Amino acid sequence: MENPVTVAQALxxxxHDFLNELQLIQMKLDLGRGQEVQSIIRSHAEAAVQLNNLSALGMPATENWLLTAELRFPEFRFHLACHAGKGAGAKDAAFAEWLERFFDGLEPRTDVAADPRCRTELNEQQSVFEIALELTGHRHEFEMPEVPGLLARKEIAADNTKIIVSAKMEG
Incomplete structure (x- = not known):
């Protein structure tokens, strides 16, 4: 990460986001849209659970990258789902490096008007940890970084591209 996000910038x-959400909730309450307010609250509660799961993986470099991605790559809208119960701590720096190199290469080719999104899902099964990126609203031509110890594969569909980066877990 060439320009890391400072704690002050992140806060x-x-x-800013928190204030925007409070204003949205107030507006919906004023309009009598209680169901929509409940939906917003449920969505934020679920996001907090996902962030808790991410924190429990013991992968601080990857966690930091994922938590600051929206600040550093604002042309993308990121969504996180962490289903992994255990992380690949020995590969933490490698995953963060892969993500950084991938998005650095993708950024110049991104058309903001296409509303690019990245759904990021972390999973672990049978001693393999993986980060799956589902990209929508972008071009399919991009470089897949090579980082020692990680395997990356790409699946192209009509409306999205899925990238799965994985590594064997220690122990």
Whole structure:
């Protein structure tokens, strides 16, 4: 990461987003849209659970990358789902490096008007840890970084591209 996000920048961004969400909730309450308010609250509660799961993986470099991705790559809208119960701690730096190199290469080719999104899902099964990226609203031509110890594969569909980066877990 050439320009890491500072704690102050991250907190400023979080406060801004939090205030926007509170204003949205207030507006919906004023309009009598209680069901929509409940939906927003459920969505934020689920996001908090996913962030808790991410934190429990013991992969601080990957966690930091994922938590600051939206600040550093604002042309993308990121969504995180962490279903893994155990992380690949020995490969933590490699995963963060792969993500950084991938999005650095993808950024210049991204058309903001296409509303690019990245759904990121972390899974672990049978001693393999993986990060799956489902990209929508972008071009399919991009470089797949090679990082020692990680395997990456690409699946192209009509409306999205799925990339799965994986590694054997220690122990």
């Amino acid at each position: 400023r961004h979080a406060r």
